[in-house]
Amino acid sequence: DAVLSRISLCPHKAGMDSVNKNKTDEVIRSMSEGSRFYDNERRKAAQTAQRVQVMKSRAAVLSTGALQQAEAMASAFERQLETERDLSRVIVHCDADAFYAAVELRDQPHLRGKPIGIGGIGMLSTASYEARKFGVRSAMPGYIALRLCPELILVKPRFHAYEAASRQLQAVMAQYDPNFRSVSLDEAYLDITDYMARLTPGDVAQLPPLTTVADPPLVQEANSADSKPGMATDSAGARNLTTLEGRALAARVVHQMRTRMHETTQLTVSAGIACNRMLAKIGSDQNKPDGQFCLPADRAAILAFLANMPTRKIPGIGKVTEQILRELDITNCQALLQQRALLKLLFTPISFDFFMRSALGIASNNTRKRSERKSIGHETTFRELNQVPDLEDKCLHLCHKTALDMERKALLGRSVCLKLKTVDFKVKQRSVLLPAHTADEPVIKRAALGLLHREL
DNA sequence: GTTAGAAGGACCC
DNA sequence: GCCCAGGGTCCTTCTGAT
Numbered sequence: 001d002a003v004l005s006r007i008s009l010c011p012h013k014a015g016m017d018s019v020n021k022n023k024t025d026e027v028i029r030s031m032s033e034g035s036r037f038y039d040n041e042r043r044k045a046a047q048t049a050q051r052v053q054v055m056k057s058r059a060a061v062l063s064t065g066a067l068q069q070a071e072a073m074a075s076a077f078e079r080q081l082e083t084e085r086d087l088s089r090v091i092v093h094c095d096a097d098a099f100y101a102a103v104e105l106r107d108q109p110h111l112r113g114k115p116i117g118i119g120g121i122g123m124l125s126t127a128s129y130e131a132r133k134f135g136v137r138s139a140m141p142g143y144i145a146l147r148l149c150p151e152l153i154l155v156k157p158r159f160h161a162y163e164a165a166s167r168q169l170q171a172v173m174a175q176y177d178p179n180f181r182s183v184s185l186d187e188a189y190l191d192i193t194d195y196m197a198r199l200t201p202g203d204v205a206q207l208p209p210l211t212t213v214a215d216p217p218l219v220q221e222a223n224s225a226d227s228k229p230g231m232a233t234d235s236a237g238a239r240n241l242t243t244l245e246g247r248a249l250a251a252r253v254v255h256q257m258r259t260r261m262h263e264t265t266q267l268t269v270s271a272g273i274a275c276n277r278m279l280a281k282i283g284s285d286q287n288k289p290d291g292q293f294c295l296p297a298d299r300a301a302i303l304a305f306l307a308n309m310p311t312r313k314i315p316g317i318g319k320v321t322e323q324i325l326r327e328l329d330i331t332n333c334q335a336l337l338q339q340r341a342l343l344k345l346l347f348t349p350i351s352f353d354f355f356m357r358s359a360l361g362i363a364s365n366n367t368r369k370r371s372e373r374k375s376i377g378h379e380t381t382f383r384e385l386n387q388v389p390d391l392e393d394k395c396l397h398l399c400h401k402t403a404l405d406m407e408r409k410a411l412l413g414r415s416v417c418l419k420l421k422t423v424d425f426k427v428k429q430r431s432v433l434l435p436a437h438t439a440d441e442p443v444i445k446r447a448a449l450g451l452l453h454r455e456l
Numbered sequence: 457g458t459t460a461g462a463a464g465g466a467c468c469c
Numbered sequence: 470g471c472c473c474a475g476g477g478t479c480c481t482t483c484t485g486a487t
Contacts, residue, residue, distance in 0.1 A: 032473085035473085037472090038473095122472070123473060125469085125475095143473090187468095319466090321466075350480065373478095417462095428464090429462080431461085433460095
């Protein structure tokens with residue numbers, strides 16, 4: 001049922017082939033059922049079901065006229081989006097494979113070949129590929145993982161080691177794009193268009209040949225006349241990166257970069273190459289681990305690539321949105337496009353825009369660093385507490401850590417937000433806007449305590 | 457009608 | 470015996486104020 005889809009293994013994730021999904025889900029279910037966590041999941045599932053019901057009843061009473069009008073608007077919107085389609089950039093998404101686990105296996109050779117999970121009994125942040133065969137996943141509680149895989153070795157995270165490895169990976173990436181955007185310790189986007197334009201024939205000769213790279217084929221068949229095979233350079237003699245040849249060259253560049261990353265860190269990195277961030281990110285998952293995927297800069301090839309793509313693979317569509325769309329009989333991008341009139345009528349303009357862009361493969365290709373952070377804070381989960389002084393202590397300690405961080409990073413903030421989680425996993429957030437921006441610890445503490453007392 | 461602030465959630469790693 | 474994280478961003482909805 002609905003709650004199961006929330007707690008079970010995601011079948012679209014890479015490396016699911018060898019997993020006995022039914023057995024794994026049964027273990028997860030039996031260990032979760034009856035817990036307060038499970039009850040909360042059931043509550044949220046019911047909430048989602050309610051949302052779906054409202055949508056379905058709205059859909060049921062739509063007139064053909066309304067649908068036709070929506071179809072016309074959606075169609076016009078699609079034409080508008082097509083004018084924005086930019087195939088000119090070569091965007092790469094790099095994603096280190098099972099990063100934390102890979103660093104541990106590298107540094108602790110006696111663990112190699114054994115299933116390991118990074119984290120503790122409460123929660124794992126990563127699992128090695130050996131452990132994934134048993135259904136062990138990131139964001140899985142350690143005690144459930146141990147039930148799935150009794151030989152699992154829990155390894156305490158060593159963030160300094162991961163940060164060091166991350167810096168090494170980034171140093172290689174910087175050779176190809178000094179303005180790359182890192183999204184976490186193990187993920188980054190690069191725009192290698194300029195790098196490729198500067199490649200000399202000598203540089204090109206140094207690149208690994210495509211044939212050693214292409215397994216499975218890196219460059220999908222382009223079935224359209226949009227790209228012009230044989231036109232690796234344009235009339236001015238400049239390198240044309242949108243052709244199949246241009247993308248094959250990109251594949252060789254990325255292969256070289258991944259080789260360098262492996263040489264300096266002993267870690268494997270997977271990569272996706274495409275004309276925007278979204279497509280590159282989907283691509284980096286295609287041939288994981290230690291693989292890469294290159295999508296031609298070609299509208300027809302992009303649409304063909306996306307047509308049967310499960311909605312869950314789109315970054316930004318999680319379990320809930322997948323479920324809602326499935327209830328509307330939408331499970332892949334093709335259906336997303338076919339049902340655009342319905343989507344236009346049932347979802348907000350922002351969601352509709354997002355769905356259309358996703359299904360068409362039109363997204364931002366900006367890989368420059370994002371501007372400034374929006375928030376900073378700390379949170380911690382602790383055993384059941386109901387004594388006011390105990391809660392105050394916890395609150396003050398988190399305020400202290402946050403104020404310290406703000407001072408270190410020279411940041412100011414104006415809104416103080418207190419987050420509370422009850423024993424039944426309900427989350428409450430209470431916030432106040434201060435008269436002025438501050439990083440002053442006593443001010444933050446007073447505001448937070450005020451919010452806390454409002455709830456006691 | 458528009459907007460800013462609050463609260464709740466979905467999602468990502 | 471341990472028993473579902475913690476750091477974020479963005480979107481949606483509601484509500485009171487301009």
